[in-house]
Amino acid sequence: MMLVLPRLPEWWLVSVACMRTGVVMIPGVTQLTEKDLKYRLQASRAKSIITSDSLAPRVDAISAECPSLQTKLLVSDSDSRPGWLNFRELLREAPTEHNCLRTKSRDPLAIYFTSGTTGAPKMVEHSQSSYGLGFVASGRRWVALTESDIFWNTTDTGWVKAAWTLFSAWPNGACIFVHELPRVDAKVILNTLSTFPITTLCCVPTIFRLLVQEDLTRYQFQSLRHCLTGGEALNPDVREKWKRQTGVELYEGYGQSETVVICANPKGMKIKSGSMGKAVPPYDVQIVDDKGNVLPPGEEGNVAIRIRPTRPFCFFNCYLDNPEKTAASEQGDFYITGDRARMDKDGYFWFMGRNDDVINSSSYRIGPVEVESALAEHPAVLESAVVSSPDPIRGEVVKAFIVLTPDYSSHDPEALTRELQEHVKRVTAPYKYPRKNCQRRFLERSKGVNCEVRSGGNEVQPQEGPVDL
Structure with missing residues (x-):
């Protein structure tokens, strides 16, 4: 169905x-x-x-x-x-x-369609016995739910993160709060948190970025005690602003359609800002090279889950009707997630980007997330997306698409472009700065306008419609 x-x-x-x-x-x-x-x-x-x-x-x-x-x-x-x-x-x-x-333990429970950069979306099949049970531990340790909690997860029901509201809350006796939220509106979310006794909130980092743009001192969150995020990389600046203005910590987690939560910052664990936390049971998570060899701490490589000799119980069965893709996702004793990261000496993982997103510029490997995080620390940037752009000399260069905050929507675009480029050079390695000239247009959230920003001075007319977060 x-x-x-x-x-x-x-x-x-x-x-x-x-x-x-x-x-x-x-x-x-x-x-x-x-x-x-x-x-x-x-x-x-x-x-x-x-x-x-x-x-x-x-x-x-x-x-x-x-x-x-x-x-x-x-x-x-x-x-x-x-x-x-x-x-x-x-x-x-x-x-x-x-x-x-x-039903039998290996009977299918759910199929999620997950997209890659090439080909049609794949069908990820999960089984009856393992999928829901895999959320029990993370629901208790990371989501930290009890029988007295009311849990609001704002994710679209079509995404795998919606399963957290079902399988994390149910076995731990927590109440689920449902809001239709036909459009993402920061004021609606903040008013809801002020009106209802919600104890636990989960949103993607982009929504938290919208929330911290508001004057949070105008709102009183009487019941809110635990906040979570996942689905994309969390910028340290967003976490720090949220904690400073609300007094509530923001705990990041990382997972895929093929898994439950792989890495997380459980309650009580020391948070390293910018890290997606440590591996969570039952997964043995390692950083490996392209041949499946485990890399030492500090080296960037593929995020991988050990599946041999014992396959984790809360793990997808296969890519349905696609045995070639299932086989290609494995290397040696590991399942290769397709994400790149590094692990420090304390076991914390630091997300770098997708394998196929890495930008190779003059033999320098640049992760888009690194540049996006640097841009996010500038007060002019509400959202950004960094991609590769062909270049006849360097092979590829960094290209940034930026949505500005209201205060900067009328600034001179050329001057602001130079300011953002210099900002990135200061915050991260200078070779990572966006080299293409970026024009911009403010995203009018209240009108639901989707805007695309292009390099070289070409702007695309805004399209009316809901902003998909």
């Missing part, structure tokens, strides 16, 4: 129903296009889909090309839609008694 719902209580209800009936759930984000939906339905051979009013027309447009699709369920309070079953009406009529299917 494809499960494509916004942040509604029905998402959690249907997830539990799938487990009890042995149905394999395939979460998807609500921004999926007709092309995305058709590919996922055809590749997975899903027999059913459950979604909301906004996505139903897209499903109807491609359902004739998806022969496996038999049942369409709609979560809606409106009148019935032709060809669809109304989930809320069915739920009201459903009997209170039911029998759970007895």
